[in-house]
Amino acid sequence: MRHPENIPTSASFSRDHIQTVGNIFVKDARIECRSVDVFYGEKHAIQDVSLDVGRNEVIALIGPSGCGKSTFLRCLNRMNDTIPGCRVSGEIKLDGQDIYAEGLDVVPLRAQVGMVFQKPNPFPKSIFENVAYGPRIHGLASNKLELEEIVEKSLRRAGLWEEVKDYLRHPGTGLSGGQQQRLCIARTIAVNPEVILMDEPCSALDPIATAKIEQLMDDLREHYTIAIVTHSMQQAARVSQRTAYFHLGKLIEVGETAQIFTDPRHQLTEDYITGRFG
Amino acid sequence: MSNRTEENKSSNQGIRTHEIVKAGLHRRRAAEIRFKAYGFICIVAGLGFLMALFGNIIAHAWSAFEQTYVALDVTFDESVLDPEGKHDAANLASADYPALTKRSLAAMFPEVKDRLEKRSLNALLSSGAAYELRRVLAKDPALLGKTERIWLPVDDDVDMLVKGQIDRDIGEGDRRMKDYQIAWIDKLIASGRVEKRFNKQFFTSGDSREPEMAGIWGALMGSLFTLIVTGALSLPIGIASAIYLEEFAPRNRWTDIIEVNINNLAAVPSIVFGLLGLAVFINFFGLPRSSPLVGGLVLTLMTLPVIIIAARSALKSVPPSIREAALGIGASQMQTVFHHVLPLAMPGMLTGAIIGMARALGESAPLLMIGMVAFIVDVPGSLTDPSTVLPVQIYLWADSSERGFVERTSAAILVLLAFLITMNGLAVYLRKHYERRW
Ligand SMILES: Nc1ncnc2c1ncn2[C@@H]1O[C@H](COP(=O)(O)OP(=O)(O)OP(=O)(O)O)[C@@H](O)[C@H]1O
Numbered sequence: 001m002r003h004p005e006n007i008p009t010s011a012s013f014s015r016d017h018i019q020t021v022g023n024i025f026v027k028d029a030r031i032e033c034r035s036v037d038v039f040y041g042e043k044h045a046i047q048d049v050s051l052d053v054g055r056n057e058v059i060a061l062i063g064p065s066g067c068g069k070s071t072f073l074r075c076l077n078r079m080n081d082t083i084p085g086c087r088v089s090g091e092i093k094l095d096g097q098d099i100y101a102e103g104l105d106v107v108p109l110r111a112q113v114g115m116v117f118q119k120p121n122p123f124p125k126s127i128f129e130n131v132a133y134g135p136r137i138h139g140l141a142s143n144k145l146e147l148e149e150i151v152e153k154s155l156r157r158a159g160l161w162e163e164v165k166d167y168l169r170h171p172g173t174g175l176s177g178g179q180q181q182r183l184c185i186a187r188t189i190a191v192n193p194e195v196i197l198m199d200e201p202c203s204a205l206d207p208i209a210t211a212k213i214e215q216l217m218d219d220l221r222e223h224y225t226i227a228i229v230t231h232s233m234q235q236a237a238r239v240s241q242r243t244a245y246f247h248l249g250k251l252i253e254v255g256e257t258a259q260i261f262t263d264p265r266h267q268l269t270e271d272y273i274t275g276r277f278g
Numbered sequence: 279m280s281n282r283t284e285e286n287k288s289s290n291q292g293i294r295t296h297e298i299v300k301a302g303l304h305r306r307r308a309a310e311i312r313f314k315a316y317g318f319i320c321i322v323a324g325l326g327f328l329m330a331l332f333g334n335i336i337a338h339a340w341s342a343f344e345q346t347y348v349a350l351d352v353t354f355d356e357s358v359l360d361p362e363g364k365h366d367a368a369n370l371a372s373a374d375y376p377a378l379t380k381r382s383l384a385a386m387f388p389e390v391k392d393r394l395e396k397r398s399l400n401a402l403l404s405s406g407a408a409y410e411l412r413r414v415l416a417k418d419p420a421l422l423g424k425t426e427r428i429w430l431p432v433d434d435d436v437d438m439l440v441k442g443q444i445d446r447d448i449g450e451g452d453r454r455m456k457d458y459q460i461a462w463i464d465k466l467i468a469s470g471r472v473e474k475r476f477n478k479q480f481f482t483s484g485d486s487r488e489p490e491m492a493g494i495w496g497a498l499m500g501s502l503f504t505l506i507v508t509g510a511l512s513l514p515i516g517i518a519s520a521i522y523l524e525e526f527a528p529r530n531r532w533t534d535i536i537e538v539n540i541n542n543l544a545a546v547p548s549i550v551f552g553l554l555g556l557a558v559f560i561n562f563f564g565l566p567r568s569s570p571l572v573g574g575l576v577l578t579l580m581t582l583p584v585i586i587i588a589a590r591s592a593l594k595s596v597p598p599s600i601r602e603a604a605l606g607i608g609a610s611q612m613q614t615v616f617h618h619v620l621p622l623a624m625p626g627m628l629t630g631a632i633i634g635m636a637r638a639l640g641e642s643a644p645l646l647m648i649g650m651v652a653f654i655v656d657v658p659g660s661l662t663d664p665s666t667v668l669p670v671q672i673y674l675w676a677d678s679s680e681r682g683f684v685e686r687t688s689a690a691i692l693v694l695l696a697f698l699i700t701m702n703g704l705a706v707y708l709r710k711h712y713e714r715r716w
Pocket residue numbers: 040043045063064065066067068069070071072083118
């Protein structure tokens with residue numbers, strides 16, 4: 001029974017302000033989104049979002065459940081194409097190339113922009129096959145030994161190797177939820193994508209496994225670009241350089257992570273990160 | 279203050295929920311037990327009917343697997359078989375073999391003088407006995423001129439009498455056997471010349487007007503050829519269409535129309551497909567009538583919609599997250615389908631295929647339309663030979679008046695069921711083979 005009037009407001013933009021606050025641009029952007037709208041049939045799930053993602057940057061997408069974080073993330077490697085009735089308009093460029101251009105092949109795009117899904121979805125095949133599948137179809141390994149190397153390296157980086165090294169021929173679906181999530185991370189990084197989209201990759205992980213994944217993100221950032229959706233403010237603060245706050249399909253505020261968490265400028269952002277949301 | 283009332287309320291509710299659940303528990307359990315009992319009764323009833331059906335069929339059928347034979351001392355008389363002394367095979371093949379059996383019988387029953395009685399004496403033997411003699415001689419030409427004891431099949435009425443299916447006690451006018459015929463048979467039995475043997479004829483020959491000569495092999499081969507055509511066409515076409523429609527085709531008005539039409543086709547009575555086949559395949563394309571080729575084509579039309587619908591629903595039931603996972607790491611649509619979706623959908627697809635093929639195997643109505651109901655003695659050797667199929671054969675025999683066809687009808691049903699079980703067994707094996715290999 002709290003009343004919004006009681007909150008001391010420090011943010012400079014009120015809740016009614018609907019323009020994105022903060023600088024959406026970065027220098028030398030890897031991904032540029034301009035006026036992106038997404039519709040699920042009649043439902044307007046993403047409304048006029050413009051955002052840049054920089055090179056060697058981890059950007060955290062935060063916001064209340066159902067605000068469109070996953071939807072936005074899925075636009076970046078055109079996974080929304082697979083949902084019947086889903087329409088995307090606006091412009092999304094990867095390295096200056098419009099990924100929604102007519103006739104663009106999504107296969108190289110998705111090999112370049114890997115994704116870890118919100119729900120772990122291992123193939124009903126062996127653990128080894130799960131990780132080896134991507135490198136195999138793309139021809140990343142010239143022989144069996146190389147393939148095994150890739151699999152081991154990927155599983156190690158996802159912090160799963162020690163647990164499964166003796167069970168590589170066992171079904172991936174027989175792992176626990178958190179193990180499956182790490183298996184899916186290993187599967188994604190096995191393809192060596194340059195941009196990685198992670199949708200709540202640590203939602204089912206214990207603190208140790210989470211730390212490993214966060215370390216992985218830090219390592220990957222040296223060469224790659226990562227966009228991560230997370231419900232954990234601490235995680236966003238730990239791993240990301242920039243943070244974007246979504247609310248009901250709109251991008252409310254973007255900025256340096258430190259600034260967003262210490263000095264949010266939009267009232268909605270402040271409500272959310274201080275736990276007053278709702 | 280407000281916090282405390284809220285807490286009270288919730289804890290009160292906790293107790294009440296527990297009590298309400300407890301009070302209703304008995305009713306829920308009773309409902310569950312009742313439902314289980316109904317289910318059990320249904321299963322038992324279903325099994326009961328099935329057992330009764332099988333029991334009945336097997337009880338009727340088992341005697342058809344035996345045939346009565348009589349041993350005759352046959353003299354392969356050169357003066358009868360080869361009066362001109364040519365000794366060549368063609369000549370021997372067309373010789374007068376019935377004369378040999380007539381002589382043997384006359385030698386055994388010298389008291390029979392009357393022409394009419396003689397004829398009924400000769401009628402004890404099957405008309406196939408002559409063919410049997412020809413076969414024996416062809417196999418061993420050295421028998422020419424010698425006398426040999428040979429087991430020959432008896433007429434179906436005699437067979438029925440020996441198997442106890444003709445009642446000796448009813449009046450002579452009411453049965454198909456004269457009293458004196460029965461006396462001859464009893465004499466033969468007494469001298470140890472009558473024996474029931476495995477009915478090889480039934481499994482090796484085609485149809486015949488004589489029950490004792492009739493076999494299921496022709497119809498079995500007809501069914502086999504027909505199903506080969508059906509399977510070879512409907513499985514690849516059906517599964518490929520299902521994959522295309524489900525995984526690749528755009529969703530628009532055209533695919534909707536196609537979907538509706540496929541669903542409607544599955545509900546079209548099969549005889550309509552027979553008429554269509556008659557008009558298109560036989561009258562327009564001029565394919566041979568009564569042939570397994572046309573039968574298979576007609577059954578393909580009939581089973582295609584069933585297979586497509588089953589395959590599509592099997593594809594639909596593969597969780598979309600699997601597709602996303604594959605697409606998400608850059609698999610092409612085709613790789614996604616063939617590496618991940620198909621293996622998961624395969625068991626369901628095979629189940630659909632089994633149902634479709636089983637329906638095709640048991641189908642008779644559309645095949646009547648394209649002439650597979652004709653009386654065909656020869657065993658078909660190719661897809662274009664005239665033939666019939668098992669269900670039609672069963673229908674034909676069930677419709678025959680001879681007593682001997684009653685047991686053969688049941689036996690043919692058993693053969694049909696065995697065929698079906700073999701086919702399903704193969705499909706189950708394949709399904710097991712495809713199911714989740716790690
Ligand atoms: N396949 C879909 N079909 C229709 N509507 C959808 C679909 N997926 C998402 N939506 C709608 O789009 C909106 C945004 O969903 P989205 O999954 O992007 O939320 P989210 O921010 O990822 O939430 P969460 O944190 O719970 O994962 C929701 O209101 C949801 O109802």
